[in-house]
Amino acid sequence: MQIMRVGGLFLAASLTAGTAYAQGRPDLGKLTATGGVSQLEGAGGGGLTPWALITGYGSRDSWGANAHYTGVRTQDYTLDTAGVALGLADRIELSLARQHFKGSLAPLNQLSIKQDILGVKVKLAGDAVYGQDSLTPQIAVGAMYKRNKGVGGLGALGVTNVTQLGAKDDSGTDVYVAATKLLLQQSLLLNGTVRATRANQMGLLGFGGDKGDSYKAMLEVSAAYMIDRQLVAGVEYRRKPHNLGVDNEKAYYDVFVAWFPSKHVSVTAAYAVLGDITVFNPTRQRGAYLSVQTGF
Numbered sequence: 031m032q033i034m035r036v037g038g039l040f041l042a043a044s045l046t047a048g049t050a051y052a053q054g055r056p057d058l059g060k061l062t063a064t065g066g067v068s069q070l071e072g073a074g075g076g077g078l079t080p081w082a083l084i085t086g087y088g089s090r091d092s093w094g095a096n097a098h099y100t101g102v103r104t105q106d107y108t109l110d111t112a113g114v115a116l117g118l119a120d121r122i123e124l125s126l127a128r129q130h131f132k133g134s135l136a137p138l139n140q141l142s143i144k145q146d147i148l149g150v151k152v153k154l155a156g157d158a159v160y161g162q163d164s165l166t167p168q169i170a171v172g173a174m175y176k177r178n179k180g181v182g183g184l185g186a187l188g189v190t191n192v193t194q195l196g197a198k199d200d201s202g203t204d205v206y207v208a209a210t211k212l213l214l215q216q217s218l219l220l221n222g223t224v225r226a227t228r229a230n231q232m233g234l235l236g237f238g239g240d241k242g243d244s245y246k247a248m249l250e251v252s253a254a255y256m257i258d259r260q261l262v263a264g265v266e267y268r269r270k271p272h273n274l275g276v277d278n279e280k281a282y283y284d285v286f287v288a289w290f291p292s293k294h295v296s297v298t299a300a301y302a303v304l305g306d307i308t309v310f311n312p313t314r315q316r317g318a319y320l321s322v323q324t325g326f
Contacts (some may be wrong), residue, residue: 060159078268078282079268082153083170085116087293106309106313107131107311115304122151124149147176167210168211192234196236197230197239202227218254226245252265261290275309295323298319299319299321
């Protein structure tokens with residue numbers, strides 16, 4: 031193993047990456063934290079938004095994979111996400127996640143909504159680590175197919191599907207372009223993502239609605255500072271469309287700290303603000319976010 035120091039960060043590169051790939055073994059050849067953490071919809075990136083980075087620690091000659099669990103707790107709701115992701119040759123990412131959204135305060139204290147998300151991401155240009163002498167960021171395109179599994183706990187009101195809440199569809203696809211620039215000398219990561227979407231609350235309340243049913247381009251931005259080689263702190267902001275009359279949807283934003291004790295484990299804690307969720311509990315939802323990821 032060869033150790034180098036760049037911009038105050040220790041960088042590790044395996045001398046046997048090619049051999050590891052030929053033997054089918056993951057080589058853990060990428061730098062710590064450069065796969066990001068697991069985003070709420072399963073993609074590699076920050077907590078709220080996907081980045082252009084490919085998940086896992088496999089180099090361009092190898093592969094990597096991980097599993098994650100994320101929990102968000104606000105005054106009136108809980109959101110749990112669990113999933114797996116695979117990174118191939120630091121070029122292609124595949125992910126699968128399930129979200130479970132529940133109410134905890136009347137009249138929605140029995141509310142239960144589940145959603146499955148299948149994601150794919152492809153790196154198109156640039157390299158976040160090795161492109162330090164260029165202004166070009168790493169650029170990737172991605173898509174997330176989402177299928178809502180129905181509404182539980184509102185049977186007494188005759189509501190079992192998100193379309194009965196005003197959504198046009200119970201499934202849909204988000205498409206995005208992400209650009210990530212890693213400035214090693216400044217220990218800084220910057221990301222901008224533009225997402226074409228018609229999802230309501232990430233799709234938990236369906237797609238499209240009485241206020242709009244067309245795709246809209248929504249901006250998502252992240253900034254993270256690498257305190258040291260194991261600790262990262264940052265902020266995120268994510269715009270979202272407002273398609274439903276029963277949902278006064280607002281932007282998401284958070285402040286987070288991510289700890290990478292090794293390449294096999296990461297823990298992310300955040301304070302998240304998710305805006306109003308429904309008109310039935312018209313309160314700005316805010317609370318704790320905790321995510322654990324394990325993999326290679």
